[in-house]
Amino acid sequence: MPRAEILVVDDEVAILGTLKKALGLEGYAVDVVGGLRAAEERLARRSYDVLLLDVALPDGDGVALLERQRALGSEAVVVMMSGHATVDVAVRATRLGALDFLEKPLSTDRLLLVLDNALRLRRAEEEARELKRAAGYFDELLGASRAMDELRARIARAAPASASVLITGERGTGKELVARALHRASPRAGAALEKLNCAAVPAELIESELFGHEAGAFTGATKQRRGKFERAHGGTLFLDEVGDMPLPMQAKLLRVLQEREIERVGGHDVIKVDVRVVAATNRDLRAACEAGAFRADLYDRLDVLPLELPPLRARREDIPQLAARFLEQSARENARHGVRLDPGALAALGQHAFPGNVRELKNLVERLVILSPDDVITASDVAQSLGAALAAPSGGAFRPGVPFRVLVEEAERGILEGALAHHGGQMAATARALGLERSHLYKKARALGLRGASGDDEG
Numbered sequence: 001m002p003r004a005e006i007l008v009v010d011d012e013v014a015i016l017g018t019l020k021k022a023l024g025l026e027g028y029a030v031d032v033v034g035g036l037r038a039a040e041e042r043l044a045r046r047s048y049d050v051l052l053l054d055v056a057l058p059d060g061d062g063v064a065l066l067e068r069q070r071a072l073g074s075e076a077v078v079v080m081m082s083g084h085a086t087v088d089v090a091v092r093a094t095r096l097g098a099l100d101f102l103e104k105p106l107s108t109d110r111l112l113l114v115l116d117n118a119l120r121l122r123r124a125e126e127e128a129r130e131l132k133r134a135a136g137y138f139d140e141l142l143g144a145s146r147a148m149d150e151l152r153a154r155i156a157r158a159a160p161a162s163a164s165v166l167i168t169g170e171r172g173t174g175k176e177l178v179a180r181a182l183h184r185a186s187p188r189a190g191a192a193l194e195k196l197n198c199a200a201v202p203a204e205l206i207e208s209e210l211f212g213h214e215a216g217a218f219t220g221a222t223k224q225r226r227g228k229f230e231r232a233h234g235g236t237l238f239l240d241e242v243g244d245m246p247l248p249m250q251a252k253l254l255r256v257l258q259e260r261e262i263e264r265v266g267g268h269d270v271i272k273v274d275v276r277v278v279a280a281t282n283r284d285l286r287a288a289c290e291a292g293a294f295r296a297d298l299y300d301r302l303d304v305l306p307l308e309l310p311p312l313r314a315r316r317e318d319i320p321q322l323a324a325r326f327l328e329q330s331a332r333e334n335a336r337h338g339v340r341l342d343p344g345a346l347a348a349l350g351q352h353a354f355p356g357n358v359r360e361l362k363n364l365v366e367r368l369v370i371l372s373p374d375d376v377i378t379a380s381d382v383a384q385s386l387g388a389a390l391a392a393p394s395g396g397a398f399r400p401g402v403p404f405r406v407l408v409e410e411a412e413r414g415i416l417e418g419a420l421a422h423h424g425g426q427m428a429a430t431a432r433a434l435g436l437e438r439s440h441l442y443k444k445a446r447a448l449g450l451r452g453a454s455g456d457d458e459g
């Protein structure tokens with residue numbers, strides 16, 4: 001791969017030949033043209049890192065090309081050269097954005113030094129553009145702590161790439177928000193961001209969800225359906241709770257990551273897909289690999305660009321800002337205008353461990369907004385709400401006249417609500433804790449109408 005791509009514009013054939021050879025030996029890819037019009041045609045068709053441009057050309061002024069190169073879509077760093085330019089011309093070129101002005105005959109050492117400077121400037125400009133473009137997508141990733149600054153910087157660096165990203169961290173740390181920021185800050189932002197919670201889909205349906213199916217592929221497949229990979233073509237696929245993906249499906253996912261092609265369930269046509277995969281888990285996948293519960297080769301494919309999210313207890317200084325945002329949202333949604341947290345309440349929030357991390361804080365603030373009798377939420381309100389959240393649910397006790405079926409349903413609802421709250425609404429973790437099949441828990445929670453039973457877990 002060349003160090004950089006350079007377009008040389010000069011009307012002297014000997015200079016073009018010398019520069020093409022000398023710079024080629026230094027590892028640069030060099031195109032040469034002899035006039036202004038030819039240069040404009042090249043710049044309109046392709047991108048260059050550096051434009052080495054003579055001032056006096058047979059069909060126009062090189063400085064004029066410098067002035068309008070941006071309109072041609074060029075972002076090349078421009079270095080001017082001339083054998084008889086005046087100081088005024090050099091000043092004008094510099095004001096128009098030329099990095100340097102070289103006098104002919106050219107010194108090879110001087111030219112190579114200027115090119116090194118040009119490439120450093122090019123890299124700096126590209127990084128600044130990416131950071132600026134990505135900055136607008138960090139609004140949901142609140143916090144001024146050093147941990148969050150570092151996380152946003154890592155996301156900005158990872159976003160332009162197409163390599164797979166593995167987001168790890170405790171439940172409730174915001175893994176889906178990070179996946180969304182990665183997509184929106186990437187060159188794929190104009191295409192779809194598709195999401196699949198691997199823990200929420202029954203094992204027998206996950207292949208169809210990912211790859212789609214043909215009509216008649218299985219019972220209930222009445223028509224052709226595109227899967228997540230096809231719908232995400234050109235964009236990003238977010239696989240949440242990837243550690244819960246069944247082993248047979250892991251092998252098929254690995255093949256897609258390697259071959260960049262899929263086949264619909266029940267189909268025979270090979271479909272090429274261009275998809276960036278961002279996966280997330282709160283499980284220790286290395287340990288899962290050692291235990292044989294997760295494929296090591298798939299782990300290696302997913303963990304190209306790792307992003308580990310800090311728990312809330314590691315960035316307690318962010319709690320006031322997060323609480324203020326959640327308070328504003330909940331007050332607006334619940335018509336509690338004017339409600340606020342007093343300093344004692346903020347201090348009480350800062351002392352809580354928040355095992356459920358940001359999701360737990362959000363739920364707690366929403367509960368405070370709805371249940372607090374006064375507009376000023378105090379430390380006592382926080383303590384009371386935390387105590388209610390930690391209390392074990394009762395319900396299901398015998399009551400005369402109430403049918404057994406209703407009592408059992410109440411008891412089940414209380415147990416599942418408590419377990420889901422304890423595990424931050426995550427179906428997979430709740431199923432493991434209760435010793436249930438994930439699909440059975442999902443159906444039961446949906447039948448009971450429990451909030452969070454859709455399987456669309458956050459981060």
